[in-house]
Amino acid sequence: MPVSIIRYAEQGVPRWGVLFGRLIAPLSTDAPSTGELLSRHWDALWAATPSQAVLPLERVQLLAPVTRQQQFICQGINYRSHIAESGLRVENFPFNTIFTKAPSCITAADAPVVRPAHVQLLDYEIELGLVLRRALPAGTRVEPGELHQWLAGVTIVNDLSARDVQLPQGQFYKGKSYRGFGPVGPTLVLLSAEEWARLPELHMRLAVNGQPRQDAYCAEMIHAPAATLSELAAMHDLEPGDLVATGTPAGCAARAPGKLAMFVLRHLVSDAGKWRMFVRKGRANPAYLRPGDRISATIRTDDGAIDLGEQTTRITAP
Template identity: 30%
Template structure:
């Protein structure tokens, strides 16, 4: 079955959709509610939300039951063939005006968007060589920037699924233990070095039993779609707690994701090879060729774009991250989620964290006329993502969050 848009030349009858970032070659899924507060599956077309649940029932679709839900999990669990069937059906509905009578559209401004799926487990990776090198240079100036294992496997940690929140959720400044190098003991208090990490997330739509592996060639059968991620990070808490086991409270207070999940089919024309990997990877990580995505990211602080990280620069591919996650026999559940880690490129203005952009706070940058390093109360961060679509550029859902004072 084809993985590209079967209606590449069709146009949508929905006002303002044709030529927009949310045209027929996009069609991301989400969960919305309107006046009656019932949560339903929707798909974005232009600046409208199509009520997918209502349309499937009105047209007696065979997959109507899996679309009658307040989360995407049942639909994701139905498998790749159904994913393609639903996408083809939606494209037909939105390109054939004679079918408009069965379509319920809601302006985006009239709906509330919710967390699009129930998160099962969450793994966050460290897949950018530029980011890992920058961090290594900052924290190990007299040693190797990359740890010995970094080029051999996708380094990651197991995050907290219950702290994943939808875009638009306000973020309280976390509190925890902090210890400066010149202090004899740690103190407890609000984070003073609150940061962002601009990432890309991947939503698993296939359950795999305990004791089985998922190969790199099974990525498209396993991953349902992609979304934007902001992995908020408390750098001062992290620097004290992470040795020797890695991030905990510095990461678990909140991770924001976009309200829209872009299906892999929409990104078929955005595939690009990853950078050359040296040394040669071990057998289970071999992918021919390793494929990433040409996704451009914008990091906006208080209304000003301060960085533009390129996902195409990522060293480890999504398929390699997935294979590594299961090589030990760990199971997969529908709704499992893994993220790329900070997306950074080789240039200063391509850093996906303020830690890098300000070089650990020693080289402040400017945003909205102010000199900045880390996040202050009242700051709002917006991450935006675009990629080549079947016709023109498409957008992944934005990730927005405002910083509130410590609880």
């Protein structure tokens, strides 16, 4: 049975617990990071029982279950539907696109997010987040049936993106790393080996002001977790608690122009002119996030056996 880990503040002090419904079973640890919690208290996380759940969720302040000491690694264009809406061709991207977000952008699942004053094209991207259970040594080959050996669990990530920074400047890190641009949680859901096999069944949904925007299953990933972990292990070190966001499906605010417009832009307009037109058109697109908008994001299996909870993010002005 999945175990829902929650990080919260009680009277301003960060704590860890296991969530049972709307009640928290507090854990007797002051682990300062997600990595230390998973490395030193793994058995205790699985041993918590509903009878120990005595603290109402409403009495505490929610914190992100992935702390800011961890790496925040992302996969780009990992869903065919998102590639298509971006005006790209799947066959042109046979490789796994990897980038990072600043860990300082991580925030709680219900925390308000400030849209910076200079950002007009703020976009949303629901993603499944994978959290490392243990260090991944260089050269490790991870097989699909071995995910439980290397991964602790899953969480919801919203890869908020300033498209008018990311795309015209070619700055993924810069356009995606403003403070608050990484809502994570509300929970980190630990999975058994059998439950990891159900990863493709996880159903991602995101709505803005109650309007459905994204709706897809994790089965649609192009580069699955085992292959991605193997590739990352060949590049650099991964540590317990590190977060890997696995890409977003179609439904984002950003859209590619039509074929005729693409031809004109590619052959008759300079790069600078192209991006000025992109930003100008984007400002008239009501799908981009504005102060006052409310985002709801959920990931769960359709039978509810694995449920990562719900993110409720409000966009605010500076």
